[in-house]
Every structure is written in structure tokens, then in C-alpha cells.
Amino acid sequence: MKSSQVIKKGPAPLKPIDINAEKRKREIIAKLDAIPPLPAAAQEVLSIISGEPANIKRLEQVILHDPALTSQLLKVANSAAYSPASRIDTVQRAIVFLGFSEVRSIALSLCIGNLFKQKKGRHSINRQRFWEHSIATAMISRILALEVGMEETDLIFTCGLLHDLGHLVLDLCFPEEWEEIIRFVWEHDCSLLAAERHFGYPHNLIGMWLARTWGLPEVYARTIAGHHLPVGHPKESFEGHLVQLADHLSHELELGLFAPPKFNKESVASYLGLGPSRLELLEEHLIHIGELADAMTAGFM
Numbered sequence: 146m147k148s149s150q151v152i153k154k155g156p157a158p159l160k161p162i163d164i165n166a167e168k169r170k171r172e173i174i175a176k177l178d179a180i181p182p183l184p185a186a187a188q189e190v191l192s193i194i195s196g197e198p199a200n201i202k203r204l205e206q207v208i209l210h211d212p213a214l215t216s217q218l219l220k221v222a223n224s225a226a227y228s229p230a231s232r233i234d235t236v237q238r239a240i241v242f243l244g245f246s247e248v249r250s251i252a253l254s255l256c257i258g259n260l261f262k263q264k265k266g267r268h269s270i271n272r273q274r275f276w277e278h279s280i281a282t283a284m285i286s287r288i289l290a291l292e293v294g295m296e297e298t299d300l301i302f303t304c305g306l307l308h309d310l311g312h313l314v315l316d317l318c319f320p321e322e323w324e325e326i327i328r329f330v331w332e333h334d335c336s337l338l339a340a341e342r343h344f345g346y347p348h349n350l351i352g353m354w355l356a357r358t359w360g361l362p363e364v365y366a367r368t369i370a371g372h373h374l375p376v377g378h379p380k381e382s383f384e385g386h387l388v389q390l391a392d393h394l395s396h397e398l399e400l401g402l403f404a405p406p407k408f409n410k411e412s413v414a415s416y417l418g419l420g421p422s423r424l425e426l427l428e429e430h431l432i433h434i435g436e437l438a439d440a441m442t443a444g445f446m
Contacts, residue, residue, distance in 0.1 A: 166345075170346060173318075173319075173345075177314065180355060183360075187253060189203075195246055195249075200245070201240060207252070208252055218252060218444070219236070221444040222248075222251075226439065250287075254280055254306060255444050257306065258276050276438075276441075278309070278438075280437075285434060305388050310352045310356075311353075311369075325344060326343075336405060375409070386416050390413050
């Protein structure tokens with residue numbers, strides 16, 4: 146009886162490289178040099194975590210070293226959205242009144258928002274609407290993170306804040322193509338994501354490249370890249386789906402620029418461990434998010 150022969154398989158054939166796609170990717174990444182680097186204050190705020198009194202003092206000092214940031218923070222803290230009983234006139238009082246995490250979130254939002262001032266143009270992104278949506282998504286992301294028992298809620302807030310930065314890159318660095326994308330949305334009644342894919346790389350991948358250009362921890366890049374992936378995708382992540390749900394809930398509150406892409410809310414909520422009744426209860430507590438997001442946005446507009 147002859148012994149069976151083991152047939153060795155050769156290496157899988159390499160997927161052909163799309164030359165045009167690679168050229169486009171390099172072009173976009175090269176343009177990222179035109180985006181200002183992440184401010185030192187933002188980097189400092191990102192590195193500060195709660196848990197120790199020393200960190201509270203450090204956060205206070207970082208803000209105080211930037212007079213413009215101090216002024217903006219106090220403006221937000223004294224807004225109607227937060228309604229302090231008496232005027233807040235120091236950063237220390239703001240931290241006592243609002244809490245460490247809230248002041249850290251406001252300061253980070255202001256630092257990054259100041260990088261992208263209003264650009265005037267027929268099809269330019271409405272910066273106020275953009276930041277209202279981004280900040281609302283960040284706030285909802287943190288609420289969801291607390292609900293599912295995540296410890297690093299400040300991290301997930303930041304992921305939500307940065308999730309759509311790719312839109313601003315397209316608007317700033319590729320204005321003519323951005324106009325074509327907007328025109329395509331109107332003419333084909335589709336989501337912005339679908340139009341971006343039609344013309345090249347979508348905002349989630351561009352945002353990932355920007356996060357890496359800024360030298361942010363990989364979790365931010367991965368979450369930004371994955372916030373539109375379906376459940377079951379090989380590159381999905383818990384953080385990505387959490388921000389995806391927050392993004393959708395922000396749109397449901399009518400805090401968004403364009404119609405959102407198709408989304409299976411039940412599937413993503415189930416993946417996160419949120420049943421229908423639990424999610425419904427959460428949604429009932431989000432009614433004030435828009436007011437808070439508007440207050441933060443007003444700080445740097």
C-alpha cells in the first residue's frame with residue numbers, strides 16, 4: 146500500500162497593488178503636513194489622567210499657562226448650560242464646580258477646536274455644526290463607556306471627539322474634491338461616507354492617518370478608523386463600535402452635518418452588551434447633550 150503523499154501548498158497569491166489607490170494615499174498623507182501639529186497644551190491634557198490630587202493641580206497649571214485657553218474655559222464654565230450659582234473666575238473653581246473629567250474634556254475640546262478655525266467657502270464645513278456633533282459624540286461615548294463598565298472613559302471621550310477629523314482634512318487640504326463630494330451627496334441622496342468612498346479614501350481612514358501623524362497612541366487611530374465598520378468585521382474593536390453608536394445617537398439628536406450612513410443600531414448595541422430596554426433608558430437621558438455641546442463650541446467659535 147502506497148503511503149499518501151502530502152501536497153504542499155505554495156504561498157497564497159499576492160493581491161495586486163492598486164497603483165492609483167496607493168498614489169492617492171501618499172498624496173493625502175503628504176498633505177497632512179499642512180495640518181498644524183497638536184498643540185503642547187493638548188498633548189499635556191491628553192497625558193493627564195484622573196485619580197490623584199497632583200493630576201488636578203497639573204491640569205490647572207497646564208490651563209493657566211495658556212491665557213487664551215483659560216479665558217475660553219471660564220467662558221464655557223459660566224455659560225447657561227452649566228448655570229453656576231455664582232460666577233466662576235478661576236480655573237481651580239471651575240475644576241471644583243465641574244469636576245476633573247469635565248474640565249479636562251472641555252480643555253481638550255478647546256485646544257483641538259482652536260486648530261481648525263472657520264473657513265469661509267461655498268461648500269466649507271460649518272465649523273459650529275461640526276464641533277457640536279463631535280463634542281456631542283464624545284460626551285455620549287463617555288456615557289456609554291460608563292454604562293458598559295469601561296475604566297478609561299477619558300480615552301473614549303477623546304476618541305469620540307476626534308472621530309470625524311478626516312472631514313476637516315478633506316475640507317482644508319482638498320477643497321475642490323470636497324466640493325465634488327458634497328455635490329455627489331446632493332445629487333445621489335447618499336451619505337457623506339458613501340460619497341467619500343466614491344472619490345477615494347473616506348474620512349475615517351484619513352482621520353486615522355492624522356492621528357498617527359500627530360503621534361497619538363494607536364488606540365485612537367484604530368478607533369477612528371473603525372467607527373463605521375459593521376459588527377463582525379476583521380478589524381472591528383469595542384471602542385470603534387462604542388463611538389459608532391455614540392455617533393449615531395448624536396445624529397438622532399439632530400446634531401450632525403449630513404445624513405448618517407446606514408447603521409444597525411440593535412446589532413452594535415448588542416455587541417456592546419446593551420439590550421433594547423437599557424439603550425432606550427440611556428437615550429432618554431441624552432436630551433441635554435446638545436445644550437452642553439453648544440456651550441463648549443461657543444468657547445472657541
